[in-house]
Structures are given as structure tokens and as C-alpha cells.
Amino acid sequence: MTGFLRSAGLGVLGLVVAAHLGRFFTPEFPFWDTILTQQYVHLALAGAGVLLILSILTSLLKPVQKLTKVNRCARCGKRIPKGDFYCPDHLRQVVHEYQDHNR
Numbered sequence: 712m713t714g715f716l717r718s719a720g721l722g723v724l725g726l727v728v729a730a731h732l733g734r735f736f737t738p739e740f741p742f743w744d745t746i747l748t749q750q751y752v753h754l755a756l757a758g759a760g761v762l763l764i765l766s767i768l769t770s771l772l773k774p775v776q777k778l779t780k781v782n783r784c785a786r787c788g789k790r791i792p793k794g795d796f797y798c799p800d801h802l803r804q805v806v807h808e809y810q811d812h813n814r
């Protein structure tokens with residue numbers, strides 16, 4: 712989510728910069744003035760700013776999400792201690808399946 716918002720914000724900024732560079736290097740094309748009206752540029756910059764601010768906010772929220780995240784068994788969804796993948800029952804089952812597989 713954070714990465715997407717940051718990419719989108721930087722993408723919009725990049726488009727505005729690219730359009731200005733385009734107008735700078737190829738001023739003979741008439742369509743630059745219709746694309747780069749003040750209104751569009753301000754709208755694009757405001758949109759990019761909002762996206763970048765949202766990406767910063769979501770990145771700040773990530774540690775909080777990690778703290779509140781409850782670890783659950785991959786098979787039955789029961790609550791389990793941090794760092795475990797399975798509840799005790801399913802851990803036993805997985806170990807048995809692994810041993811059977813390697814016989």
C-alpha cells in the first residue's frame with residue numbers, strides 16, 4: 712500500500728516534470744500549452760502531494776499495525792505465540808507429515 716501510494720505520487724510528479732521538459736525541448740508543438748495550463752499543473756501537483764503524504768502516513772502506521780497484529784495458526788486460525796506458524800496440534804501434524812514424506 713505504502714509503496715503503491717509513493718510510486719503513484721512520484722509517477723504524477725514525474726509526469727508533470729516530463730511535460731515541462733517536453734515543452735522546454737520541443738516548444739514548436741502547440742499541444743503543450745493545452746496540457747500545461749496552470750489548472751492542470753496545480754491539480755496534478757496537489758494530487759501528487761496528497762499521495763506522497765498518504766504514503767508517509769501509512770508508513771508511520773506500519774509499526775502500530777505490527778504491534779496490534781495477532782499471530783494465528785496457518786491451518787486453523789487459532790491464536791498462537793509470536794514467531795510460531797502453527798498451533799501445537801497442527802505443528803505435530805506437520806512434523807508427522809514431513810517425517811512420512813521423507814521415509
Ligand SMILES: [Zn+2]
Binds near residue numbers: 785787789798800801
Ligand atoms: Zn492449528
